[in-house]
Amino acid sequence: MNNQKLYFRALASCMQNAYIFFFTLGIYFVYIPWNLERLQLAETDLGLWLFIFGVVNLISNQITGRIIVPKIGTKNIIMIGTAILAFCPYLLVVVDTYFSFMLVAFPFGAAIGFVIPSNQTQVSNIENKTNKIYTPIYQAAFSAGSLSGALMAAYVIRQGIDPEITFSVMGFIILLSVLIIYFLGLPRSEDNADPISKFQLPKKNIFIFGVLLMFNFATIGIIIDWSSLWLTRDLLAPLFLGGLVIVFFNAGEIVARLLASSFIKILGEKVVGGYLSITGAVILFASILTANLYLIIPALVLFGLFTANFIAIVIRQAIKVTTDPISLTVSNLTTLGFSGFIFGPAIVGYTAKYLGLTFNMYALCVIWGFNGLCLIYLMSKKTN
Secondary structure (H helix, E strand, C coil), X not given: CHHHHHHHHHHHHHHXXXXXXXXXXXXXXXXXXXXXXXXXXXXXXXXXXXXXXXXXXXXXXXXXXXXXXXXXXXXXXXXXXXXXXXXXXXXHHHCCCHHHHHHCHHHHHHHHHHHHHHHHHHHHHHHHHHCCCCHHHHHHHXXXXXXXXHHHHHHHHHHCCCHHHHHHHHHHHHHHHHHHHHHHCCCHHHCCCCCCCXXXXXXXXXXXXXXXXXXXXXXXXXXXXXXXHHHHHHCCCCHHHCCHHHHHHHHHHHHHHXXXXXXXXXXXXXXXXXXXXXXXXXXXXXHHHHCCHHHHXXXXXXXXXXXXXXXXXXXXXXXXXXXXXXXXXXHHXXXXXXXXXXXXXXXXXXXXXXCCHHHHHHHHHHHHHHHHHHHHHHHHHHHC
């Protein structure tokens, strides 16, 4: 019973940490057009920033999973990474040169590599100990944070609040999250006692699942980073409505992730992760063809609803098929996944400039539909 309380508190710690951080990101994503204009940057400059972020994150992921977590545990590295993250969004809105803007990508990428895989390792560890499904609920905090952050951004923009004030307040709140982690995080005695692992290529089965995450992460920026630009430039929506894509996409995600356990029990992981992803991609593709905001919005809800649990199911399937420690498996998966930030932003930035943001939205639908098809194949092959 005491262990159950520890696991519940640790899960709550991971969820609040993810929620507060993604709440802050949700605000910043709506400010991206403003920040690019303030610094006189092009879409390709944002792509370069994300490229640097991705490279640093890739290195940080591997060091975290193979060395840092086995040495000091997930709780301690989450606190360190979160403390660094508290300052990064604020720095993005106060820097005044191209060079300083690019420099922020280094601590930001490293801190994400400390926090995200370590939180997921804790959640997967708790799943393994309790034989329950928690990853989708944990990832619902991502969506809820982004959604409420986008709504908050619309409010502060309409109120004319200085972005420096907004992100200094959010930095303080993120630091408070560190205290919550300290008191509620998973104790070292309950953490995985994984040995330090040498650097080597992931096993074939982990590599394949990691590639699916890589394509997902490479293109998710189309929704997260570029959607406000798509609405304001291609569909001519006002700036305060720029977060609509994030709002409605995340609304669908939240519902799906909160109900994921029931969905999986009724439909199975293959349907929830594969067939529903394909269905959501087809619906969104068809709505974009109309260029009608009133059709695109409900399609985005369904797209978020049907694709929300793809990542969680890929992670769960990968852990099931390997004998590697959970922290190493999660590290390899997130490294491969975040490697999508190395080539994805550059390609997305190039196509946004020369082919248009609407083209990228079509590409998103095609790639995520293909990902769903691949997951179906892998799970069918496994059962056979």
